[in-house]
Amino acid sequence: MSKKLFMTPRTQVKRLKERADYDQALIFAAIDEAIVGVIAFHDGINIHAIPTAIWREGEYLYVHGSNGSRLLKHLQTGAQVCVSISNIHGFVLARSAFHHSINYNAVCIYGAFEIVAESDKEHHMKNFMEHWMPGRWQHVRKPNKNELAATTVMRIAITEAVLKSRQGLPKDDVEDMDQPVWAGIMPLHLQLGTELQVIEQSHTHLPGKKMNAQLRKFHL
């Protein structure tokens, strides 16, 4: 049986709570499907919500960026944040306007980020690349000392988190079943385009097929 995360006042869903889940495996799967997450924080005056690339390793969510990033500098103060990660799976087309919906999953992670040690950064950057482009790391020019020194890597424990999702067919009212309109699901997925913009054709380590498989793994 998959582990359940503890519900807290911040993660307790009250409306449509049948769509909420605290199952660790489901939360991890939704996170692994997404390329970016939105980190919401309060800088003392205003609220900001900034998208950034994410990846998961075990029970932690990782982000990275320049040392000069306002977001990363703020996270280093130990500020409480909410990370929103969501994926759209389709439009739900019902017979009535009211029952139209979207199939999706959405995770909120609450807590504070911590900084990753200098000596561990390269390892995590490699894991990030290998998540989307398996096998690519061995072919690229690795980060040098200056590049690693200019990069901040941070992580947040995925312990206080909740998943909300909708799946399945439209739920129309019985009296609408004869409405003369098409109803069903129009699936949507983030997909690699067919036209790669190649700038270097002489080399052979083309990541296309493996990466597409990775992207499609969760969508089809």
Added chain:
Amino acid sequence: MSKKLFMTPRTQVKRLKERADYDQALIFAAIDEAIVGVIAFHDGINIHAIPTAIWREGEYLYVHGSNGSRLLKHLQTGAQVCVSISNIHGFVLARSAFHHSINYNAVCIYGAFEIVAESDKEHHMKNFMEHWMPGRWQHVRKPNKNELAATTVMRIAITEAVLKSRQGLPKDDVEDMDQPVWAGIMPLHLQLGTELQVIEQSHTHLPGKKMNAQLRKFHL
């Protein structure tokens, strides 16, 4: 010449400011490309960041939901929020690990939402559906009085907003140009799946082609 929005302390981008833009037409185009936005708010104790379907009409961004929604109830207090709307256009694969990136656009809108009058709700819900599924509204069963009464529609002026984006090819260092690895852009777009999950085949108002054109308009 397209209108420029005023820069404010909240919307002033300091890092990589060459990626920032205050051009109204570019901001509107990025918003129109997205299905959901993430609304970040502070409830007095914690920060939350909640994804919800969005659409634009003129200089306003609209959202809707159940009267019971915590998010919508909170927005009605006039709370300051940040709405984050982003779209991913491709992975940027460079010769060096360090110069890998993502092509994207991302809008932050700051301000407060206001409620839409009861008598205007149906009009805006129609506009929402017609944005993604042109021509569908005339075929579905329209919202009745109870359904409209149970729905809250809100909007925020798109006046204090900023766009950040990256486009184009990888920018490798000169000394890496002989690295034996493929480099270029792997385009990504949210796309309608080929397998519709049809639950009602006897009717003919299939929105597929028009909707796909709408989705692809901004991506191809």
